[in-house]
Structures are given as structure tokens and as C-alpha cells.
Amino acid sequence: MNSTATDRFDTSRFEASRNRLASLAYRLLGSAADAEDAVQDAFLHWQAADRQLIKVPEAWLTKVVTNLCLDRLRSAQTRRERTVGAWLPEPLLNGDPMLGPADTFEQRESVSLAVLTLMERLSPLERAVYLLREAFSYSHAEIAEILDITESASQQHLHRARRRITAARRRDGGEADQASARRIVEEFLAAASSGRTERLVALLTDDATAISDGAGLTERLSRYDTPQRIAAVARAGFKPTPAKRRFAGGTPAIHYALVNGSPAILVVVGDQVVGTVAFDITDGKIATVRSIAAPTRLTRLTDAWRRHEPDTPLISLW
Numbered sequence: 001m002n003s004t005a006t007d008r009f010d011t012s013r014f015e016a017s018r019n020r021l022a023s024l025a026y027r028l029l030g031s032a033a034d035a036e037d038a039v040q041d042a043f044l045h046w047q048a049a050d051r052q053l054i055k056v057p058e059a060w061l062t063k064v065v066t067n068l069c070l071d072r073l074r075s076a077q078t079r080r081e082r083t084v085g086a087w088l089p090e091p092l093l094n095g096d097p098m099l100g101p102a103d104t105f106e107q108r109e110s111v112s113l114a115v116l117t118l119m120e121r122l123s124p125l126e127r128a129v130y131l132l133r134e135a136f137s138y139s140h141a142e143i144a145e146i147l148d149i150t151e152s153a154s155q156q157h158l159h160r161a162r163r164r165i166t167a168a169r170r171r172d173g174g175e176a177d178q179a180s181a182r183r184i185v186e187e188f189l190a191a192a193s194s195g196r197t198e199r200l201v202a203l204l205t206d207d208a209t210a211i212s213d214g215a216g217l218t219e220r221l222s223r224y225d226t227p228q229r230i231a232a233v234a235r236a237g238f239k240p241t242p243a244k245r246r247f248a249g250g251t252p253a254i255h256y257a258l259v260n261g262s263p264a265i266l267v268v269v270g271d272q273v274v275g276t277v278a279f280d281i282t283d284g285k286i287a288t289v290r291s292i293a294a295p296t297r298l299t300r301l302t303d304a305w306r307r308h309e310p311d312t313p314l315i316s317l318w
Contacts, residue, residue, distance in 0.1 A: 013057055014046050019097040020058075020136075021065045023111075026098040027131045028069040030089035030116045032300040035098065038068045062136075063146045066128055070147075073124040088213050088221065088290060089116035090297045091276050093304040094258035101135065102261075110135040113260045113290055114280055115165060122161055129154050130161035181263040181281050182256055188279070188286060189254065189265060189314055192238035200231035205285045210234075215247075215275070216294025230289065237291075240318050248274045254315040259301070265314065266305065267293075273302040 018039060025035035042064045054060045091113065092099055102108045109115050110131055119127045128147060132138040133154075138146070140154040147154070184203060191199040204227040212222040212233075224230045245251050250269040257266050259278045267275035275293035279286050292298070 010046070010051050014043055014061070017058055017061050019100065021061055023098050023100050024062065024131065024136065025065055025069050026092075027110055027116070027135060028066070028127060029072060030087075030119070032090050032092060032096075032098055033296075034072060035069075038065055038072065041068050059142070059146075062132075062138075066132070066146055070124045070128060073127070087120065088211065088292055088297070089113055089260070091259045091264070091278060091292050091301055093301050093308065094261060095308075096300070096304050098300075099260065106134040108261050109165075111260050112262060112280075113278055114262075114288065116260070117290075118164065119161075122164065123157075125149070126157045126161040129157040130165065133158050134162075178258075178263070180284065181279070184281055184284065184286060185256060185263045185265060185279055186314060188234070189238070192234040193240075193315065193318075195235050195239065197228075197231045197235055200234055201227045203286055204230055205282065205287045208285075208287055208289070210289040210291070212291040213294050213297070216296065234289070245318075252318045253313040254318055255310050255313045257310075266301075267318070268305065268310075268313075271302075271306050273298050273305050276301065 021039050021042060022035050025038040026032055029035050029038065042061060045064050045068075046061065049060075051057075092111075099111045100107075102111075119130070122130070125147065129143055132143045132146065133140070140151045140158075143149075143154045144151045149157075188200065188203050190196075191203065206227065207225075208227050208230055210224040210230040210233060214222055224233055248267065248269050249272070252267045252269050252274065255266045255268055257264050257276075259266075259276055262278045262280060264276050264278040266273050267277075274295075275291065276298070278290045278292070280288035280290075
């Protein structure tokens with residue numbers, strides 16, 4: 001095999017792993033854009049390596065991508081940008097290959113906005129061990145090799161990470177029935193757009209939380225921690241005004257969708273997603289509302305939406 005054919009063959013081997021590597025990087029970083037950069041950096045490492053010495057390409061590439069992501073998580077710039085209370089994950093439309101694998105509850109949960117946000121409170125190593133074990137089913141021996149730690153350390157990191165994730169799982173109530181979740185979201189939207197504050201409060205748990213990135217216009221997130229305050233903010237936010245339409249760039253339609261496995265509404269102008277509101281639902285009520293409208297966090301979601309065949313909008317002209 002000549003060098004050109006070898007390069008083509010080796011490139012195809014990398015491309016066969018690209019989606020898996022991207023889904024690992026997204027889970028570690030919570031950002032599709034950063035995940036794509038990490039995978040591209042891994043490809044450069046792959047091209048520069050003596051590939052004849054690489055016995056198991058999948059394992060080698062997993063190690064490279066994981067450590068590239070850990071370097072990003074540990075960087076001073078990332079720590080400043082992602083201080084707790086100032087960062088939300090980049091939302092992805094269900095069906096995006098970055099959300100795979102999604103065969104088990106643990107795999108689906110690991111890309112939920114709730115868990116991606118919670119993992120900001122874990123150390124980078126805890127985060128990596130948890131994801132490699134729960135989402136990708138690596139053994140502790142394999143994880144130890146990937147992260148250059150002992151098997152005992154891997155087990156300890158997993159125990160600590162699981163303890164925090166399990167606590168969050170109990171609060172969020174696990175996976176909601178999709179038909180019931182859609183009905184609750186539709187009721188929330190109808191109550192908010194009509195100004196029915198009492199109905200909004202009734203749809204929220206007593207300890208409900210709402211978080212907004214303020215469309216990227218502020219450095220910190222806005223957070224609301226009582227049903228009454230959340231209802232007031234939702235009522236004000238969903239009241240259409242000419243100023244809001246100008247800010248959005250037109251008259252939006254509002255669609256129901258699944259984002260990172262969670263029920264959500266998308267605010268769409270033309271073929272551009274200008275905002276998404278995702279909901280965590282437990283015991284038939286809304287426990288968490290996450291509003292994301294910063295344009296830099298919606299690029300990949302918009303690209304996916306343009307390839308998506310949407311349902312009839314919940315509101316055609318907002």
C-alpha cells in the first residue's frame with residue numbers, strides 16, 4: 001500500500017470514530033463547538049503519530065480526546081468562563097449524533113442539561129471517570145490507562161461523582177413520560193402567554209428553579225428560586241411586544257421539541273433558532289426551567305433545526 005493509500009485508509013479509520021469521540025468530548029466540555037475543536041486537534045495528533053505503533057486505534061484516540069478535554073477544563077481561561085453560576089451547556093436537538101450513545105438511562109442522563117450543569121461541580125477527573133464508565137462502559141482498568149491513574153483512584157472518583165449525580169437524579173425524578181411532559185409544557189406556554197400567573201405557579205414544584213443566560217448580554221446567569229417569581233418572569237418574558245420582536249429579528253414561531261432529551265420549546269424566526277427553554281419535570285410538575293438564547297450557544301442547534309421536519313408550531317405568530 002503506497003503512502004497516499006495508507007493516509008486515506010488511516011483517515012477513514014479516524015472518521016469511523018469521529019461521532020463517538022465528539023459525543024465523549026461534548027459530554028466532557030458541555031459545548032459542541034469546543035468538542036469539535038477537541039476532535040479536530042485529536043485528528044492532528046493522529047496524523048502526526050506513527051500509526052503503525054498504535055495497536056488499538058479506538059483506545060488511543062479515546063485517550064487523546066479525553067486528555068485534550070481535560071486540558072481545556074483545567075485551563076485558567078476555562079475556569080474563569082465557567083465559574084458556577086455563569087455558565088450553561090450548549091443545547092442540542094434530539095437526534096444530534098453528539099448526544100449518542102443513548103441506549104441506557106445513564107447514557108441519556110449524561111447529556112441532559114441538568115447533569116451537564118451539575119458536572120461543573122465535579123473535578124475534571126471525576127467528570128472523566130464518571131462519563132467513561134457510565135456513558136461508554138469502560139472498565140476501571142481501561143479508565144486507569146486512559147487517565148494515567150490507578151484503578152483504585154478511578155473507583156474513588158466514580159464513587160464521588162455518582163453520589164452527586166444520584167442526589168440530582170432523585171430531585172429531578174428521572175425520565176418523564178413524553179406525552180405528559182409535552183402536555184405540561186404546552187400548559188406552561190399557554191399560561192405564560194395569556195398571563196395566567198396562578199396557573200403557572202400551579203405547574204411548578206415548590207422548590208422550582210429558573211435559570212436564564214440573558215441571551216448572552218450579561219456575564220452571569222439570572223436565577224429565580226420561587227414559583228411566584230418564576231411565574232412573574234415567565235409571564236413578562238412571554239408577553240409579545242414590538243421591542244421583543246425587533247430584538248428577535250422578526251415575528252417568531254414557537255415549537256415544541258426535545259433538547260438534550262428534555263421537553264423544550266424553541267423560539268424560531270424564519271429558519272433561525274433564537275432561543276430555547278428546556279424543562280425538567282418531576283411528579284407531573286416543572287422542577288427546573290433553563291432559558292438559553294445566547295447566539296453562540298445556538299449555532300449547532302439551528303443547523304440541526306434546518307434539517308429537521310418540525311411539527312405544527314404551538315404558536316405560529318408570537
